[in-house]
Amino acid sequence: MFALTEKDRPLAQMLLDFGACPRCILRFCGAGLQTPYRCPHKELLSEVHTFLKNNKEEEGRCCETADPPYKRIRLQDPEVAEGLNQNGSLQSSLMESSENVACENSPPNVCSVCLGILQESCERDFVKKVCQKVNSAEYQFTSFVFSVSFPPQLSVREHAAWLLVKQEMGKQGLSPAKEDIVQLKEAYKWIIHPLLSEELSVPADGKVVDANFNFILQSVFTRMAVIKALEKIKEEDFRKHFPCPPTSPKTPCAALEIQCTNGAIFVAGRYNKYSRDLPQTPWIIDGERKLESSVEELISEPLVTVFKVDSFNFSSSGREDVDVRTLGNGRPFAVELVNPRRVHFATEEMKELQQTINNSTDKIKVRDLQLVTREAIGRMKEGEEEKTKTYSALVWTEKAIQKGDISFLDEMKELKLDQKTPLRVLHRRPLAVRPRVIHTMQSAYIDEHHFRLHLKTQAGTYIKEFVHGDFGRTKPNMGSLLGTTADILELDVESVDVDWPPALDN
Amino acid sequence: AVTMAPSVTERYFTRWYKPDVKGNPCEDHCILQHSNRICVITLAEAHPLLQNGKTIKSINYQISANCSRLQNKVSGKSKRGAQFLTELAPLCRISCSDGDEYTIYSCIRGRLMEVNESILDNPSILQDKPSTEGYIAVVLPKFEESKGITQGLLTQKEYQEVLLKRFNSTA
Ligand SMILES: [Zn+2]
Numbered sequence: 001m002f003a004l005t006e007k008d009r010p011l012a013q014m015l016l017d018f019g020a021c022p023r024c025i026l027r028f029c030g031a032g033l034q035t036p037y038r039c040p041h042k043e044l045l046s047e048v049h050t051f052l053k054n055n056k057e058e059e060g061r062c063c064e065t066a067d068p069p070y071k072r073i074r075l076q077d078p079e080v081a082e083g084l085n086q087n088g089s090l091q092s093s094l095m096e097s098s099e100n101v102a103c104e105n106s107p108p109n110v111c112s113v114c115l116g117i118l119q120e121s122c123e124r125d126f127v128k129k130v131c132q133k134v135n136s137a138e139y140q141f142t143s144f145v146f147s148v149s150f151p152p153q154l155s156v157r158e159h160a161a162w163l164l165v166k167q168e169m170g171k172q173g174l175s176p177a178k179e180d181i182v183q184l185k186e187a188y189k190w191i192i193h194p195l196l197s198e199e200l201s202v203p204a205d206g207k208v209v210d211a212n213f214n215f216i217l218q219s220v221f222t223r224m225a226v227i228k229a230l231e232k233i234k235e236e237d238f239r240k241h242f243p244c245p246p247t248s249p250k251t252p253c254a255a256l257e258i259q260c261t262n263g264a265i266f267v268a269g270r271y272n273k274y275s276r277d278l279p280q281t282p283w284i285i286d287g288e289r290k291l292e293s294s295v296e297e298l299i300s301e302p303l304v305t306v307f308k309v310d311s312f313n314f315s316s317s318g319r320e321d322v323d324v325r326t327l328g329n330g331r332p333f334a335v336e337l338v339n340p341r342r343v344h345f346a347t348e349e350m351k352e353l354q355q356t357i358n359n360s361t362d363k364i365k366v367r368d369l370q371l372v373t374r375e376a377i378g379r380m381k382e383g384e385e386e387k388t389k390t391y392s393a394l395v396w397t398e399k400a401i402q403k404g405d406i407s408f409l410d411e412m413k414e415l416k417l418d419q420k421t422p423l424r425v426l427h428r429r430p431l432a433v434r435p436r437v438i439h440t441m442q443s444a445y446i447d448e449h450h451f452r453l454h455l456k457t458q459a460g461t462y463i464k465e466f467v468h469g470d471f472g473r474t475k476p477n478m479g480s481l482l483g484t485t486a487d488i489l490e491l492d493v494e495s496v497d498v499d500w501p502p503a504l505d506n
Numbered sequence: 507a508v509t510m511a512p513s514v515t516e517r518y519f520t521r522w523y524k525p526d527v528k529g530n531p532c533e534d535h536c537i538l539q540h541s542n543r544i545c546v547i548t549l550a551e552a553h554p555l556l557q558n559g560k561t562i563k564s565i566n567y568q569i570s571a572n573c574s575r576l577q578n579k580v581s582g583k584s585k586r587g588a589q590f591l592t593e594l595a596p597l598c599r600i601s602c603s604d605g606d607e608y609t610i611y612s613c614i615r616g617r618l619m620e621v622n623e624s625i626l627d628n629p630s631i632l633q634d635k636p637s638t639e640g641y642i643a644v645v646l647p648k649f650e651e652s653k654g655i656t657q658g659l660l661t662q663k664e665y666q667e668v669l670l671k672r673f674n675s676t677a
Contacts, residue, residue, distance in 0.1 A: 420620075423518075423540060423542075423544050423546070424518065424540065424544075425542075426542075426544050426619065426644070426646070427540075427542040427543055427544055427646065428542075428583060429583060430580075430581065430582050430583050430585075431580050431585065431619060431620065468514045469638070469639065471546065471622075471638050471639055471641050472622075472624055472631070472638065472639035485513075485635075485638075487513065487514060
């Protein structure tokens, strides 16, 4: 016969008697092959009955009067019973042991162990409902991961069934191991994966996260609390408080929530910032917005629209102040797009998307826009600490200067600074004196009080503080080098020397 | 055409004044409050130390037998270990060649971040650049107190009026 053998008969009979569904019977008999579970529920039920009918016949006529429903089945030709495909009559045999009285063609009794998870929740109708949810969200995906969350009550019923199984097998002188039982979740996935896969026309995949559905059933207790309690409780105590066998419920448990999420995708590129009134991220103080836009929003909002995502996370290789421009090849950035509906974009489409962003504003410009992996983003952050940065600063001097007064700066190489944590960030960073290096400087005289200074510095150097001195807290500083008071009027980032993401020819 | 942009102090800080600190005439202090709530304690322009002819002999951060502001150490983002200051906590004593001695006070409640050690070696910075390199100390008020910390202090405009009155009464 299908998955059960002679030795399983008494156990299967006991499970059937207290209202377990055929798949739960298979599970507790330790049937470890997937295929039998995938048989339609009705067929399985009838097979179980056929199997156990023989059992009854072999056991002898003593049961006849004690168990009238089986007598009724026995009277039928087993083949006819299956051929008619009428669970109704088979069903009634099950139901008469409970107080429910089922009529012909009624749905099967709700399993007292799995509460219908391996019955209705495995049926095509349910699968269709899940797939409708997926399809209505218009996801692009190539595989799926199914994750399911069962109500904690099931653990209690499972435990009750397990105690009975142990008892029954003990009678036969056997001591079953819990590992021999097929877990409810496992059996459920065996059944539902092929159905979903067929309905969605994509393979189920345990590794690639693409689409992801949960169904959660409500409970007042957390699952962990229930599992912990079940581990602790003594068998006698459990039997005292919970009916063994568990009673049959009138209605099956239903899926409370079906959630679909697509794995995040990542878009990277480089940005230029041309505005001195644009923060990198939304600037909000005491719940009030200070400036209407930000680099992160200008880049991410078109992505959010096109990829149809729930939310995004913007990151970049360092950041510039609100009044600092970023020129040259720009600053590497990456955007994590959470739960995207669209995921497939051709190179040409990415180019168009980049154009859309660039057409929407003149405050920033994006280049090298491309899809990247989560892992690759690490390379952007790696460079942050070690790489050098190139800046251009407009410097003001209190004292009138001549060209000759500043030319010595060009000769200075590897100038070492002791930089105290700037006052402007001291409220949120530890106080320390950090050694920093200005690799090279190049000055361009403008007038008696102004010159432009190009600097190549170690990452992490505060340029503004190097120029104005921060109350003498950065030493030396431009003022001390020139013997006057110096200030910085404008600052531009000329290059961020991180070679990621790869440059594209556009 | 050179237009003077506001200085670093003017760009990022708000000036608050406390005149005649501890009842000592003209010993005015100026507190520079950053928008991030950091406060820099400085001497106001009218302080006797900044008037012509004063020469600073020494600056002493040892304010009592067992308390030196130089021993202040802060660690971590939360600045653990900082000395706590009340409005009237002394920061340092400055003595002049003419024998006068002045005590500089915190003027605000908060935790001491650092004192300016540069003025120890070169006291003239204090007189040359009292609003920048010649600062006395950096204090971080408690977050919940940072709004009310300046309540007993004068704005720049109010302080100008005090100076004007002072000038008129001596004239
Ligand atoms: Zn079941």
